[in-house]
Amino acid sequence: MQQFHGVGVTPGRVLGPVLQMPAPVAEPAPGIVAGSDAVADAERIKAASKAVQTALKDRAATATGDAKGVLEATAMMAADPMLVKGAVKLLDPATEGGPRSAERAVWDSGAAVAQKLTALGGYMAERAADILDVRSRIVAELRGLPAPGIPASDAPFVLAAEDLAPADTATLDPAKVIALITSGGGPQSHTAILARSLGLTAVVAAEGVDRIADGTEVYVDGGAGTVIAGPGQPERDAAAAWATQASALAAFEGSNTLADGHAVPLLANVGTGKDAAKAAAAGAEGVGLLRTEFCFLDRDSEPTHDEQVAAYGAVFAEFPGRKVVIRTLDAGADKPLPFLTNTDEPNPALGVRGYRTDTTSPGVLARQLAAIAAAAGQHEADVWVMAPMIATPEEAAHFVSLAREAGLRTAGVMVEVPSAALTARHVLAHADFASLGTNDLTQYAMAADRMLGPLAALNNPWQPAVLHLIKATCDGARAASAAGSASGSAAEQKPKPVGVCGEAAADPALAAVLVGLGVSTLSMTPRALAAVNAVLATITLAKAQELAGIALEAASAVEARDAVRAHLPVLEELGL
Numbered sequence: 001m002q003q004f005h006g007v008g009v010t011p012g013r014v015l016g017p018v019l020q021m022p023a024p025v026a027e028p029a030p031g032i033v034a035g036s037d038a039v040a041d042a043e044r045i046k047a048a049s050k051a052v053q054t055a056l057k058d059r060a061a062t063a064t065g066d067a068k069g070v071l072e073a074t075a076m077m078a079a080d081p082m083l084v085k086g087a088v089k090l091l092d093p094a095t096e097g098g099p100r101s102a103e104r105a106v107w108d109s110g111a112a113v114a115q116k117l118t119a120l121g122g123y124m125a126e127r128a129a130d131i132l133d134v135r136s137r138i139v140a141e142l143r144g145l146p147a148p149g150i151p152a153s154d155a156p157f158v159l160a161a162e163d164l165a166p167a168d169t170a171t172l173d174p175a176k177v178i179a180l181i182t183s184g185g186g187p188q189s190h191t192a193i194l195a196r197s198l199g200l201t202a203v204v205a206a207e208g209v210d211r212i213a214d215g216t217e218v219y220v221d222g223g224a225g226t227v228i229a230g231p232g233q234p235e236r237d238a239a240a241a242w243a244t245q246a247s248a249l250a251a252f253e254g255s256n257t258l259a260d261g262h263a264v265p266l267l268a269n270v271g272t273g274k275d276a277a278k279a280a281a282a283g284a285e286g287v288g289l290l291r292t293e294f295c296f297l298d299r300d301s302e303p304t305h306d307e308q309v310a311a312y313g314a315v316f317a318e319f320p321g322r323k324v325v326i327r328t329l330d331a332g333a334d335k336p337l338p339f340l341t342n343t344d345e346p347n348p349a350l351g352v353r354g355y356r357t358d359t360t361s362p363g364v365l366a367r368q369l370a371a372i373a374a375a376a377g378q379h380e381a382d383v384w385v386m387a388p389m390i391a392t393p394e395e396a397a398h399f400v401s402l403a404r405e406a407g408l409r410t411a412g413v414m415v416e417v418p419s420a421a422l423t424a425r426h427v428l429a430h431a432d433f434a435s436l437g438t439n440d441l442t443q444y445a446m447a448a449d450r451m452l453g454p455l456a457a458l459n460n461p462w463q464p465a466v467l468h469l470i471k472a473t474c475d476g477a478r479a480a481s482a483a484g485s486a487s488g489s490a491a492e493q494k495p496k497p498v499g500v501c502g503e504a505a506a507d508p509a510l511a512a513v514l515v516g517l518g519v520s521t522l523s524m525t526p527r528a529l530a531a532v533n534a535v536l537a538t539i540t541l542a543k544a545q546e547l548a549g550i551a552l553e554a555a556s557a558v559e560a561r562d563a564v565r566a567h568l569p570v571l572e573e574l575g576l
């Protein structure tokens with residue numbers, strides 16, 4: 001039995017055989033392989049492209065949903081004449097840069113096709129990445145190596161990898177992949193966010209798991225953040241117990257209150273109308289974060305007013321009479337957009353991102369606010385708008401004034417930069433509400449890039465420094481409300497709402513601490529609603545405050561988490 005320790009991302013206790021993500025296909029060396037023959041190489045290339053196409057078609061036949069479409073389209077490309085004929089032509093030693101091996105000819109032909117597609121722009125440019133994927137598959141086939149990307153298997157398995165590329169995730173089939181374990185990636189990385197949104201039991205930053213042999217049986221505990229290779233009877237029992245508890249946890253009835261009746265609405269993080277429909281079906285009490293980047297991604301120009309109105313309206317339509325908090329564009333850093341952000345910045349996370357793009361590309365924000373107001377006018381949702389990456393009270397005041405000019409009534413800010421948390425009293429003098437973005441707040445408090453696996457231990461929202469910043473924000477909101485009231489008495493005034501929409505809200509133990517720190521709503525992936533509700537329903541506000549006190553006193557993230565979990569036995573009972 002061998003144990004690996006990482007950071008738990010999605011609770012769950014699962015047993016299954018490991019399949020490793022194959023290493024990316026290495027670039028073939030230039031030049032020809034001694035003794036090769038151009039005629040035979042041409043046949044090998046054609047046979048390899050056919051084999052790749054057949055394998056992809058077979059997978060498409062058994063896939064469902066988005067994955068089916070992706071696989072069918074990729075299968076078509078595997079036999080793309082431009083790619084295959086281009087490669088065969090390059091085998092001629094007289095061509096520029098020749099002579100070439102079969103692998104190299106495919107590699108260079110793929111690069112040339114991708115370049116042409118990119119130059120065409122728009123939809124065609126998006127296909128460039130698919131051609132490069134197919135190219136890698138053909139080269140792997142020529143070498144007799146496993147195909148790159150998520151391994152194909154008829155039986156369910158635990159996917160192990162160093163980390164996943166965003167493109168790999170498109171074909172991740174939750175019916176086959178029962179857990180995800182990575183040696184890299186932090187708890188706020190895109191891999192972790194994806195795992196949470198799929199409800200996939202996952203442990204990230206567990207060093208060594210990318211070296212477990214294929215077929216080895218492992219036990220994954222996504223709550224504790226551990227992976228055990230060669231599990232024993234206790235692990236088998238725990239996995240069996242989880243399988244029954246997980247189904248008992250499946251439903252959230254749509255109204256979250258603590259044991260003493262104190263309401264803490266549970267909201268959903270969504271990007272599209274389709275997400276919103278799923279969130280509504282899962283019982284979400286509203287939307288706490290509508291990420292509008294989804295409407296802007298994968299395009300090289302700003303969406304039109306009508307496109308934006310339709311995209312936002314599709315979300316508002318799912319929550320009539322309910323709160324929907326929409327965030328204006330958060331381009332830059334981990335979400336680059338070609339027409340708005342500069343890819344040459346030396347430190348993109350500290351660069352022109354979020355609200356800051358209003359200074360370099362003025363007008364985009366005002367047009368977005370106009371579209372949000374128009375969409376809000378067509379639906380019954382209670383629309384709140386907020387800006388990402390607000391650092392100062394002046395920025396808050398400017399954003400709120402822009403929102404009001406557009407006709408939006410409720411305007412607030414994300415608190416995800418430590419300066420905004422520390423000056424929350426002044427920031428909230430201008431804004432109607434705050435929403436804590438704990439993913440970025442952690443990265444900036446700890447000076448640890450949220451995308452980097454080696455920094456996962458720092459990049460953990462249980463860090464006491466992050467908890468103190470959350471407390472400062474809630475205290476600031478209370479002070480701002482008191483200053484704004486006629487009597488000036490904090491006791492008489494309801495504090496301005498402070499929610500959490502970062503990944504921290506989806507951790508049931510941390511959710512309890514957040515409530516104790518003074519947070520009034522929690523927004524998360526719909527998959528986490530039932531687990532968070534199940535835990536919060538067992539504690540009173542006084543208990544949540546006691547847990548918050550314990551976490552604030554801790555000297556480290558691990559100490560804070562362990563101490564709080566020790567005071568919440570319900571977590572163990574529910575297998576969370």
Ligand SMILES: C=C(OP(=O)(O)O)C(=O)O
Pocket residue numbers: 289291330416436437438439440441501502503
């Ligand atoms: C919710 C957040 O925003 P994003 O993950 O989109 O940066 C956050 O930073 O916590």
Ligand SMILES: [Mg+2]
Pocket residue numbers: 388416437439440
């Ligand atoms: Mg953020």
